[in-house]
Amino acid sequence: MAPAVDGRLAVLASIPLSFFAVMALGRLIKKKRQNNLPLPPGPVPLPLLGNVLSVDAQEPWLTYTKWGAAYGDLVFVRSLDERMVVVNSQHIAEALLDKRSRIYSDRPYLATLEPYGLSINFAFLGYRDEWRLCRRLFHQTFRPESAVKFRPMQIRRAREMVVNLVDDPQHYYDHFATFSLSVVMSAVYDYDIGARDDPVVQIVVRALIPGSAVLTPERALMLKTFPFLLKLPDWCWGSSIKRSARVSTKNVNEMADVPFRYVQQHMADSSFLARSSMVAENLRRMETQEGAPKPEFEDALKKAATTAIMASYETTSAFLMIFILAMVLYPDIQKRAQAEIDSVVGRGRLPTFEDRASLPYIEAVVRETFRWQPVAPLGVPHATSSDDVYNGYFIPKGTIVTYNIWGITRDEKRYPNASRFIPERFIDSDGVLIADDPTQYVFGFGRRICPGRYTADASAWSAVVTMLATLDISSAKDDQGKVVSFTPTFITGVARYLTSSYHSFSRH
Template sequence: MARFFCVLDVSVLSVCLYYFTRKVLKRAVSPSRPYPPGPRGWPLIGNLFDMPRTNIWEAFTHLRERYGDIVYLNVLGQPMIILNSLQAAQDLLDRHSAIYSDRPRMPMAGELCGYVDTLPIMRYGACFRTTRKLMHQFMGSRATVEKHAAAKEQEVAQLLLRILKDPRPESLREHIRKAAGGIILRLAYGYRTREEGDPFVQQADMVLTQFSQTIVPGVFLVDVVPLLRYLPGWLPGAGFKRLARSCYDELHKMMDEPMEWVKQQQQQSKGADGQSFVAMHRNAMISPEDQYTLKMAAGALYGGGSDTTVSSIYALFLALVLNPDVQAKAQAEVDRVVGPDRLPALADREALPYIGALVKEVLRWNPVVPTGIPHRLTEDDTYAGCVLPKGAVVVSNIHCMLRDENIYHEPARFNPDRFLPANGRPAEQDPLAICFGFGRRICPGRLVAETSIFLTCAAVAAVLDVSKTVVDGAVVEPVLESIGAAITHPKEFCCTIKPRSDTAATLVRATVELNKLSV
């Protein structure tokens, strides 16, 4: 058996060396090209050891300190461009979007796990444009997003009630996850979630966790040596094949089951919510190809929106714990504008500028996708006197941009006032132009996410007091620490959550009961 493994290891190594040599030496013998600066790589493997497996955005930020805003890496023959500044990202991904809108080939996440047909990593082409068009028609403008205000307001009220019933910090993330899943499932399919153990919410949670693990550049060797995808899953070292099989099965379960629920509703003449994404497009999508596109588009809306919003709202609670002065300002504004007789609504948005600034600061302070999703350059390009080669993977270090001292004053400090002009001081750069990506790959659900976070911010300020926990006379000091890979969340923290008053708690209960009667 040991001899077999030895022969297998030599065979795999030989394939890898052949592949690396063919790619790297071909590049090495070509005429010298003025690539952007970057760390010097090793023979054959290039900058493989410069690619960390965790907190990749921090490693890229350290590279910026030494090499500048644009950094060049070569990982096993694959050129990679790291954009560490907003200016570079806008100049390339926005202004040259025609050649920066593709996604790199991702054998692990795309082909083996099956995410290649989902919008986030779909290759640029006709299917991508069709899917984006469907989403834009549904949620691409303020007017279309405002049509779904009532559904969001009802789910936010339900979130408040859950927190009042169970204010334990260890339950907070799950409360938020139910609310985010409730909003996006209603928008995507017209489905109303169960109060306990909803299978669709749990399924989305599993798939997004797997997606975040498999999409990080450089984690799986098969992404740089695609031939490895043909290894049998039972071989030692081919555990990635078994992981990919699980991801594939769970993804299609997430995509298929809500669509099956919609069909059952039709057959029973119950009818799902006619305002949902699927309902809006179902009658126009007749062919099997169109039906598949609609299913994958709805799944992308459902999957993407259910996880990223959770991270932002959970970060909101952490920010309020750490910044009681911010909480006091938010509460004062909501009290003045909304009053004690109702919960805030989306229609109050223009009258709540501090809440709007609070939303922006949460998104800046806790970027959910800190390095974005990689782009692929489809033609040679030049920038700042350097050549950017065709086929390069282009990564935008969003976390670095949102903590850039050249853009934000005291960037580590949580300060919503930075977005409110005062005393001749202009507002600082709007983070919404950064945190949702760039160019033609900008997140299509950004307006849905932003309005959902706004409603939650305003409602929390109206009803709840969030403070640090005291244990045996000692204050527990939480910190912002991100966990995750491509999609990150604040690490679990301690806090104490109480209703601001009995009147506020009664208002929440009455609102939820009224919502039930209106269904």
């Protein structure tokens, strides 16, 4: 009797095993069928090294744009053990990152995030519950309906920035940083930034300028390949990476902790209770519901708040530097923009958001500034969470997907004379704005699109229109009155910062 029972048990046990075996075989066959499809075209890789020696590590978008011209809008690149697909067209970026966002919403592993203290930026989190919580907290404050209420402050701060530029032109970048951070610091922490030399602004600048440079797959690859560099003693050659990572972590933690503690310390203040901010509102809600914020919730809230600071500073400050460069290099465009403001608004008052629809040339200038020298030439990289097939090409799970914003902006068919600053390209023969708007691609795609894009766009417009209405921006001159020649230089990373000093400000 026992052998019969054992036999029946064996048959019953084999049923689920057979099921799993059939499923595994099906996946294997599917995988084999997919693997018969070609990878997207790209440069021939070297054994072991791949294409790593062929990529310009400082400005990889230039390499990818060149390869796009040779291989098409979808280019496969291999660097050591990393696989990357570079998307060189808006159409394909929308097809993959928007329409197939379920597959393309993850983030690649960046070996520099944790060592440099930059994992606090939730934009780089994987596509999981922690990211969803951070995104929800962020969206509550910066969704389109909420962003509208920031407009009076954006106009007020833009006018304050102009006064600072006239009074203290040498520290123009500090004035741009103050303006860029003013709205977000108020919305997130209810912190009112001082007009000049605010200590929190200095903390942010100190934390972010060096850190941004390491947040790209190309830069992170070295630390991923040689992780022992973080363990070298300080006296050893090559330990500079460890030392810079330690300093970066200290600065980033200070940037995250100081304003967060400011809110916590002031929440008991009755005058503070009358005001609102993202951090205070969520901490109060958690205290009401739970008695005290859960550690994971407080951590997500701090990440959402810090990400708002980082994103605002990195995009708007860099954008304004590009705008100033364009006005210096193209003075006729500045004159035409000022003429439009004078004719529509007049000289008796300053522009407000109510004038935006009546100033199409100003809108074109803003669009062209976004396009001409994109602040984030490669955006933030995505990663595939499963295998995919697009247009007959196989894209494996775990592939880094980079959308080449620089390549999109340099498409000569779409943007003739793409290297020149030409706002007229966005206006038709009747003086009406066309549908093409770079904000449709410079802020990302799909579920990972920048949730603060409405506030960022409004800040950019308010700063541009206010500067054009009040200032004449021209080349810097030496003591003899001769124009100082210059070559624009950039600090590169996820964001691209213009560093040259080349201009002067005077009242318009």
